[in-house]
Amino acid sequence: MPGAASPFPKGQGHALIAGAGIGGLAAALFLARAGWRVTIADREAVLHEVGAGLQLSPNATRVLGRLGLIPEFTDIAVKPHELVIRRHDGTVLNRSPMGRTSEARFGAPFLVIHRGDLQSVLKRRVEKTPGVELRLGRKIVELREDESGVVGMFETASGEERIEADVLIGADGLWSRVRPLSGLPHPSSPQGKTAWRGLIPREAAPIFSREAKVNLWLGPNAHLVHYPVSGGEAVNVVAIIDEHWSEEGWMAAGDPDHLARLFHHWGRDARELIAASPGWNRWALIDRAPESRWSRGRITLLGDAAHPMLPFLAQGASQAIEDAASLAAHLRSAKSGREIAAGLQNYDRARIGRTARIQAAARRQGQIYHLAGPLAVARDLGMRLLPGKGIIGRFDWIYDHDAEKTA
Numbered sequence: 001m002p003g004a005a006s007p008f009p010k011g012q013g014h015a016l017i018a019g020a021g022i023g024g025l026a027a028a029l030f031l032a033r034a035g036w037r038v039t040i041a042d043r044e045a046v047l048h049e050v051g052a053g054l055q056l057s058p059n060a061t062r063v064l065g066r067l068g069l070i071p072e073f074t075d076i077a078v079k080p081h082e083l084v085i086r087r088h089d090g091t092v093l094n095r096s097p098m099g100r101t102s103e104a105r106f107g108a109p110f111l112v113i114h115r116g117d118l119q120s121v122l123k124r125r126v127e128k129t130p131g132v133e134l135r136l137g138r139k140i141v142e143l144r145e146d147e148s149g150v151v152g153m154f155e156t157a158s159g160e161e162r163i164e165a166d167v168l169i170g171a172d173g174l175w176s177r178v179r180p181l182s183g184l185p186h187p188s189s190p191q192g193k194t195a196w197r198g199l200i201p202r203e204a205a206p207i208f209s210r211e212a213k214v215n216l217w218l219g220p221n222a223h224l225v226h227y228p229v230s231g232g233e234a235v236n237v238v239a240i241i242d243e244h245w246s247e248e249g250w251m252a253a254g255d256p257d258h259l260a261r262l263f264h265h266w267g268r269d270a271r272e273l274i275a276a277s278p279g280w281n282r283w284a285l286i287d288r289a290p291e292s293r294w295s296r297g298r299i300t301l302l303g304d305a306a307h308p309m310l311p312f313l314a315q316g317a318s319q320a321i322e323d324a325a326s327l328a329a330h331l332r333s334a335k336s337g338r339e340i341a342a343g344l345q346n347y348d349r350a351r352i353g354r355t356a357r358i359q360a361a362a363r364r365q366g367q368i369y370h371l372a373g374p375l376a377v378a379r380d381l382g383m384r385l386l387p388g389k390g391i392i393g394r395f396d397w398i399y400d401h402d403a404e405k406t407a
């Protein structure tokens, strides 16, 4: 291929990743460990610490642990010791043990962490990893593939840049550019739900909300999730409400009075928590039907670009991390174009069924959380009767999974 912007010689296992979010950065680390040289490019000139809290479940921390990353989370993540589910008036419906109990059971911890903190840990490790180059301020706009490799074309502040590689990975999130460029349709289906995120500094947060617990409140047509992040220095609150609004982006401002009105009939603690947030960002929840392929030739996708999922099982970041680990395992010994394409086909086979099952389960969970009337009464009774492991026990199939061993 013509052009000379590749920082590494051709034909020696060079991966190009578009998108330095959670999945892209994780993929850079797993691929480097598998012997690949990696260029990772993001459209942002600076990776701002934006976003809200994320949950990392044992299926993600298990593989991150093999990169030696768990000690890096000690001061910034929180290990919740239980999941508490309440009805909107505050009545406790169920408690599921997390903490040591689930760590002993799954061999890896549940963590809650601010997205910006997680991204910073991954970025710092990327910057220290030989053979990985992070290039910011590069927005992928075009790609080309032939028998000898693949080229990504990027817009930069000063013009255009082309980067050649042996494989191209679209890790460019929910509104992916690589996805349509690789021939996949881009239909998004807004779910008629929005997420509102608030981050409350510890000293302003109600005392009950500072405890190391994941809290889920269920009400008619809405639910609320909160837990501490940033080593306990802030409390992350997310309110999900039934609402038709579908602008792109993570950072639209939300009107606090509107939210307070929607939650005026909830219990006192919930109202106090909502009132304590200094501001709100909202984004539209988007779902896409699963695809039968993510890969074409030497091009593939991971994370939200491949399988946007509703947040009701808190698996968005964890599945992007699983994808990253699985992809690297499938490309470990691939060298020729044919081997790379075969590795990507196997990656598709390993990942599409599992992520589609989680997408569907998350969708169902969202419907259950927002029930009203007699159906909500039946749901609440079912929650109370769940056996010892609580609701977490129903999702062992998610948390037990080892994305590298399966590969």
Ligand SMILES: Cc1cc2nc3c(=O)[nH]c(=O)nc-3n(C[C@H](O)[C@H](O)[C@H](O)COP(=O)(O)OP(=O)(O)OC[C@H]3O[C@@H](n4cnc5c(N)ncnc54)[C@H](O)[C@@H]3O)c2cc1C
Binding pocket: 018, 019, 020, 021, 022, 023, 024, 041, 042, 043, 044, 050, 051, 052, 053, 054, 115, 138, 139, 140, 141, 171, 172, 173, 174, 175, 176, 177, 197, 250, 302, 303, 304, 305, 311, 316, 317, 318, 320
């Ligand atoms: C700014 C931001 C804030 C977020 N906040 C939340 C939140 O509060 N709660 C939540 O549940 N999820 C949030 N997410 C999404 C969450 O990170 C993902 O759902 C999950 O971690 C899966 O990660 P991913 O790597 O697939 O995508 P993401 O983590 O979204 O990363 C995608 C990356 O691709 C980059 N990118 C996009 N288009 C291009 C392009 N054309 N060229 C090059 N790079 C490109 C983006 O800048 C971003 O860094 C946020 C994502 C972003 C980008």
